[in-house]
Amino acid sequence: MFWKYMLKRVFYGILIYIILIFVFSALFNTVMEQTLRGQIDEEIRGELMALDNRSSQQIQDFIEMRRAEKYALYRLDKPIFERIVWRTWSTLTLNLGKSSSIRSAAGDRNVWAIVSEKIPRTLILFSSAMLIDIIIGIWLGLKKAQKAGGVLDKSTSVGTMVVFGMPSWWLGMILIMFFAYTIKVFPSGGLHATPPPEGIAFFLDALYHLALPVMTLVVIGFWGRAFLTRNIVLGVLQDDYIMAARARGIPERKVLYGHTMRTSAPPIVTMSLLALLASVSGNIVFEGIFNWPGMGNLFWFALQQNDVPVLMGNLAITTGLYICGLVLLDLVYGLLDPRIKVGGRA
Amino acid sequence: MRIGEMKSSFNEFWGEFRKVKSGMIGLVFLGLFLMILFFEPLLLPFEQANSRWKDITYWEDNPASAAPQWTNFFSSKKSSVSMPLEAEKKEVKNAGTIRIIEETFLYDYQYDAAPSDIIFRASGQANPTVIISVERPDGKKIDLLRKPLEVTQGKDLRIAIDKTSLNEAYNFLKSMDAATGLSKQTLKTTDILFSKVEESVVFTPQALKGEYRIMVSLILQKETDVIESTEMKVAGRVQGILGTDNSKRDIWSGVIAGVKWAMLIGLLTALISVSIGVVYGVMSAYLGGWKDSLMQRIFEIFISVPMLPVLIVMSAVFKPNIWMIIFIMCIFYWVGPVKTVRSMGLQIKEETYIEASRALGASNTRIIFKHMVPLLIPYAFASMALNVPGAIVVEATLSLLGLGDPNIVTWGQILQDAHNGGAMLSGMWWWVVPPGMAIAFMGMTFAFVGFAMDKILNPKLKTR
Numbered sequence: 008m009f010w011k012y013m014l015k016r017v018f019y020g021i022l023i024y025i026i027l028i029f030v031f032s033a034l035f036n037t038v039m040e041q042t043l044r045g046q047i048d049e050e051i052r053g054e055l056m057a058l059d060n061r062s063s064q065q066i067q068d069f070i071e072m073r074r075a076e077k078y079a080l081y082r083l084d085k086p087i088f089e090r091i092v093w094r095t096w097s098t099l100t101l102n103l104g105k106s107s108s109i110r111s112a113a114g115d116r117n118v119w120a121i122v123s124e125k126i127p128r129t130l131i132l133f134s135s136a137m138l139i140d141i142i143i144g145i146w147l148g149l150k151k152a153q154k155a156g157g158v159l160d161k162s163t164s165v166g167t168m169v170v171f172g173m174p175s176w177w178l179g180m181i182l183i184m185f186f187a188y189t190i191k192v193f194p195s196g197g198l199h200a201t202p203p204p205e206g207i208a209f210f211l212d213a214l215y216h217l218a219l220p221v222m223t224l225v226v227i228g229f230w231g232r233a234f235l236t237r238n239i240v241l242g243v244l245q246d247d248y249i250m251a252a253r254a255r256g257i258p259e260r261k262v263l264y265g266h267t268m269r270t271s272a273p274p275i276v277t278m279s280l281l282a283l284l285a286s287v288s289g290n291i292v293f294e295g296i297f298n299w300p301g302m303g304n305l306f307w308f309a310l311q312q313n314d315v316p317v318l319m320g321n322l323a324i325t326t327g328l329y330i331c332g333l334v335l336l337d338l339v340y341g342l343l344d345p346r347i348k349v350g351g352r353a
Numbered sequence: 354m355r356i357g358e359m360k361s362s363f364n365e366f367w368g369e370f371r372k373v374k375s376g377m378i379g380l381v382f383l384g385l386f387l388m389i390l391f392f393e394p395l396l397l398p399f400e401q402a403n404s405r406w407k408d409i410t411y412w413e414d415n416p417a418s419a420a421p422q423w424t425n426f427f428s429s430k431k432s433s434v435s436m437p438l439e440a441e442k443k444e445v446k447n448a449g450t451i452r453i454i455e456e457t458f459l460y461d462y463q464y465d466a467a468p469s470d471i472i473f474r475a476s477g478q479a480n481p482t483v484i485i486s487v488e489r490p491d492g493k494k495i496d497l498l499r500k501p502l503e504v505t506q507g508k509d510l511r512i513a514i515d516k517t518s519l520n521e522a523y524n525f526l527k528s529m530d531a532a533t534g535l536s537k538q539t540l541k542t543t544d545i546l547f548s549k550v551e552e553s554v555v556f557t558p559q560a561l562k563g564e565y566r567i568m569v570s571l572i573l574q575k576e577t578d579v580i581e582s583t584e585m586k587v588a589g590r591v592q593g594i595l596g597t598d599n600s601k602r603d604i605w606s607g608v609i610a611g612v613k614w615a616m617l618i619g620l621l622t623a624l625i626s627v628s629i630g631v632v633y634g635v636m637s638a639y640l641g642g643w644k645d646s647l648m649q650r651i652f653e654i655f656i657s658v659p660m661l662p663v664l665i666v667m668s669a670v671f672k673p674n675i676w677m678i679i680f681i682m683c684i685f686y687w688v689g690p691v692k693t694v695r696s697m698g699l700q701i702k703e704e705t706y707i708e709a710s711r712a713l714g715a716s717n718t719r720i721i722f723k724h725m726v727p728l729l730i731p732y733a734f735a736s737m738a739l740n741v742p743g744a745i746v747v748e749a750t751l752s753l754l755g756l757g758d759p760n761i762v763t764w765g766q767i768l769q770d771a772h773n774g775g776a777m778l779s780g781m782w783w784w785v786v787p788p789g790m791a792i793a794f795m796g797m798t799f800a801f802v803g804f805a806m807d808k809i810l811n812p813k814l815k816t817r
Contacts, residue, residue, distance in 0.1 A: 172796010
């Protein structure tokens with residue numbers, strides 16, 4: 008039964024991914040066209056410089072010939088629909104092409120190489136923040152649920168609302184201003200000091216650079232997590248079996264951590280992982296503010312450079328990761344909660 | 354539901370809402386924002402801040418990167434404040450065909466840091482020779498300017514003393530034998546004018562406090578020359594409620610002007626997207642069968658899109674104005690309430706009165722809009738309130754990336770300027786903190802209201 012559910016879910020995931028990539032391709036092909044044509048003209052002009060002693064007729068012929076060749080290479084001579092399908096296919100096969108100006112650390116212009124070296128950095132930043140966030144959030148949420156309506160619950164709920172509409176990158180700016188420029192205890196950004204130190208100091212240096220962005224994310228994140236945990240736990244606490252457990256004289260601590268947590272864990276974990284997924288794809292500006300060389304920063308940079316292949320590649324990979332995460336989440340959830348695989352979707 | 358029914362259920366809701374303290378605080382804040390919106394013209398020190406935010410000539414008389422005025426209270430070293438100067442006397446002398454307009458401006462200087470500039474403006478239609486000199490409290494007189502200049506209709510005569518009179522100020526120092534070894538480039542005119550004559554004037558200027566008399570003479574040669582008005586302003590080191598940015602714009606004006614855009618973006622996006630989401634969810638639940646499946650598949654496609662990157666790419670492609678941004682945000686935001694609404698709809702659908710009205714031959718549209726959607730209105734309002742902050746933050750994020758609407762002033766755009774202008778590095782907190790604070794504050798307001806409604810709608814969350 009679970010296998011069937013799993014196959015179905017994975018199939019849907021892939022289908023959705025294909026549809027989205029198709030939409031993106033259509034979106035980009037319209038913009039791409041002008042950029043690409045301009046780029047080709049420039050390349051041909053560069054080739055012309057190398058030639059000399061040609062008549063104007065020969066030059067004209069040469070331009071025509073080279074242009075036709077390049078257009079054929081990029082399929083610009085084909086109708087737009089065919090181009091969209093072709094780009095969809097090449098993106099799906101991870102054939103992301105070459106960037107127009109951005110290079111990877113090794114100097115490579117292959118989009119896949121450029122993006123893939125950024126993925127681990129982004130993941131490190133956000134998952135370490137999320138880990139701390141979850142620990143503090145769940146702990147505080149349980150405390151809040153224990154005495155719902157109490158002083159701690161009320162005051163921290165106000166905290167939740169205060170940070171509710173606060174952009175994380177703005178808090179980042181403030182903290183950079185204070186910690187990096189005013190009292191100078193943390194670096195203002197980046198992944199490593201320049202030049203990066205060797206050996207064990209390399210990791211310590213990375214940790215040191217990680218501290219401020221992670222702190223910012225945690226400071227802004229754990230309130231919401233705590234509030235959510237509180238609500239989920241409170242909902243569970245009203246179930247009959249909790250009352251039965253209490254009636255049996257089981258100590259309150261055990262009721263809370265044993266019985267209640269077991270039921271509330273899946274939704275809490277799901278929510279947290281969803282938040283992680285959202286923040287990996289959604290904190291583009293955050294990385295830019297901290298100059299953290301991850302995918303978000305690349306996105307910002309590609310946007311400024313108008314580097315369409317990198318933008319497209321980055322978007323395709325981000326979307327892929329996002330959908331993979333969603334599918335994985337559903338599968339894990341299906342494993343934890345047997346009701347789902349029987350009823351299709353809860 | 355009839356109007357009367359609606360009213361009584363609203364009254365019931367209001368009675369509950371009043372008991373939630375945080376919700377009431379939220380409403381008070383919301384009222385505050387609406388007041389700002391309403392009285393915006395009165396609150397703006399620069400009335401054209403909205404239309405001329407990006408027009409540098411509108412702001413050129415302000416000091417650049419000036420801290421807020423009230424920072425003087427916390428500093429032992431008082432900085433001069435921006436202010437217009439009063440003309441003490443104004444007289445017109447006639448000497449044959451030549452007319453001379455003489456004005457004396459008084460400036461009572463009681464600060465420690467000299468103003469950043471002194472600006473003289475005249476409007477009219479003339480070719481006057483302008484003579485400006487200043488008489489200091491220590492009795493010394495400095496000639497600052499003597500130059501034939503031009504005023505035309507529509508283009509004021511603007512003289513910024515700091516820039517035009519460096520030579521004269523330097524010569525003054527020289528004549529006092531205080532300029533040995535100083536190069537002119539290291540000096541600032543206003544520092545010389547408002548400091549005691551010492552050789553240390555370049556590094557640690559000692560303020561010369563007292564009354565300064567700035568005399569301006571305009572010599573008009575021709576009969577047809579007209580000078581309509583003149584004014585003199587001091588551009589201080591501190592200005593206004595929230596200071597200025599590095600292109601001399603008043604940040605308070607920007608923040609106040611941003612209120613209405615944030616409101617518009619947040620409320621409109623929330624209203625449209627939640628309405629669509631609620632109707633979509635109810636339809637999906639009510640129609641059932643393959644229609645429900647299809648609608649759910651479409652919904653799944655939308656929730657699988659990483660919103661922000663796609664939003665950014667779309668903005669970069671379309672170079673949108675504010676309405677387009679709102680529209681694009683709605684494309685992604687409508688999915689928010691669908692799942693909850695659908696499950697609520699599935700319950701409502703089974704109620705007997707739905708069945709009854711179906712038996713009476715009511716159309717699907719009628720059942721959905723008349724009998725099901727009204728029941729979800731409270732939920733929709735709560736969900737709208739909670740969607741507002743997100744939309745504001747997303748717009749700010751787009752603006753920070755430089756993808757905002759260039760014709761309006763939003764908080765995100767002020768922050769973008771601050772980020773690009775190195776406000777963090779130079780410690781210009783008055784440029785970074787207020788716009789972000791405004792975003793957070795507005796988010797908080799709607800969160801207060803939304804969470805309060807949520808609490809009423811989900812009685813489970815009150816206590817254990």
